[in-house]
Amino acid sequence: MKKTRFIVIPLSFMAVLAVALAVALGAHASSASAAAPEVFNGKIMHARGAGNPAVTNSLMTYHGGPISTAPHVYINYWGTKWATGFTTGGYTSTQAQTYINGFFSGIGGSAWGAIDTQYCQGVATGATSCPAGSAFVGNQTGLLAGAWNDTTSIPKRITQSTIASAATRLMQHFGYDANAIYFVFTPSGQSMSGFGTQWCAWHTNTSTSSGNIAYAYQPYSPDAGTSCGMNFVNSTNTSYGNGYFDGFSITDGHEWAEAETDMWPGTSSTVAWQGPGGGSDENGDKCAWNQNGGTSANISLGGHNYAVQPIWSNATTVNGSHCVTSYP
Numbered sequence: 146m147k148k149t150r151f152i153v154i155p156l157s158f159m160a161v162l163a164v165a166l167a168v169a170l171g172a173h174a175s176s177a178s179a180a181a182p183e184v185f186n187g188k189i190m191h192a193r194g195a196g197n198p199a200v201t202n203s204l205m206t207y208h209g210g211p212i213s214t215a216p217h218v219y220i221n222y223w224g225t226k227w228a229t230g231f232t233t234g235g236y237t238s239t240q241a242q243t244y245i246n247g248f249f250s251g252i253g254g255s256a257w258g259a260i261d262t263q264y265c266q267g268v269a270t271g272a273t274s275c276p277a278g279s280a281f282v283g284n285q286t287g288l289l290a291g292a293w294n295d296t297t298s299i300p301k302r303i304t305q306s307t308i309a310s311a312a313t314r315l316m317q318h319f320g321y322d323a324n325a326i327y328f329v330f331t332p333s334g335q336s337m338s339g340f341g342t343q344w345c346a347w348h349t350n351t352s353t354s355s356g357n358i359a360y361a362y363q364p365y366s367p368d369a370g371t372s373c374g375m376n377f378v379n380s381t382n383t384s385y386g387n388g389y390f391d392g393f394s395i396t397d398g399h400e401w402a403e404a405e406t407d408m409w410p411g412t413s414s415t416v417a418w419q420g421p422g423g424g425s426d427e428n429g430d431k432c433a434w435n436q437n438g439g440t441s442a443n444i445s446l447g448g449h450n451y452a453v454q455p456i457w458s459n460a461t462t463v464n465g466s467h468c469v470t471s472y473p
Contacts, residue, residue, distance in 0.1 A: 439468025
């Protein structure tokens with residue numbers, strides 16, 4: 146009968162092996178954690194097809210937070226690529242900026258911009274309308290108060306905190322405005338993880354040494370193609386960028402309309418107007434990608450057309466839908 150031989154491994158060796166395995170596994174876990182998506186507390190516009198289960202067909206209610214009574218928009222074109230220039234799809238970055246600046250320059254005082262003027266602050270929590278004499282959202286002309294190319298380097302991994310820092314630099318460049326929405330745009334090929342698959346743009350608020358500010362983030366919309374609105378309204382591309390840049394005005398307009406009616410949505414104590422679905426049930430969310438019976442369309446501003454989505458109106462309906470493109 147053949148004898149079986151056993152190899153005895155010293156306990157000291159086993160201990161060393163266990164430590165080595167623990168270190169290796171720990172390093173792997175640390176690496177995986179570093180690559181994991183950042184926990185995000187903003188209010189996103191979902192990408193087409195990503196779904197938004199929080200959207201409801203119920204009226205928005207007031208929760209006590211601030212709105213913008215005299216809105217302005219400031220833009221930070223963050224990164225050196227905006228300064229040196231780039232081209233995508235036959236369009237230059239300068240054309241993209243012209244389209245974006247033209248949109249924000251024109252929507253103040255427009256019938257589409259007036260949709261938000263039915264919402265106010267300072268009324269009873271739970272209210273769905275505002276009495277005469279309330280502090281309403283404003284709709285003055287000259288909405289775009291400034292655009293700036295911030296040539297600060299963009300990190301390889303863009304996070305919410307780095308975008309908040311870019312918004313703060315923008316505020317410091319132009320000055321503090323409690324009613325403003327500070328927009329941060331990153332160039333083609335440089336965006337925060339989740340863009341185009343989960344969301345198209347987002348807005349939130351952050352604290353600064355000057356005070357709390359509302360800000361929004363918009364990556365280079367054409368990079369996401371039809372997932373974020375390219376050709377959503379205009380099937381044919383024009384020399385001005387209609388069609389190719391549809392996503393910019395649709396998603397920028399979405400975030401602007403939400404931010405001025407819900408300036409500080411980052412904490413429950415500062416929420417203004419939202420539907421019963423919460424932070425993903427704001428006035429833009431309810432009508433995104435033509436949900437709830439709305440219809441996206443072109444509006445004319447300053448002699449050019451811009452694609453926009455409808456915005457939720459508590460006070461009015463069109464063909465039975467609260468998603469409208471003008472007010473009253």
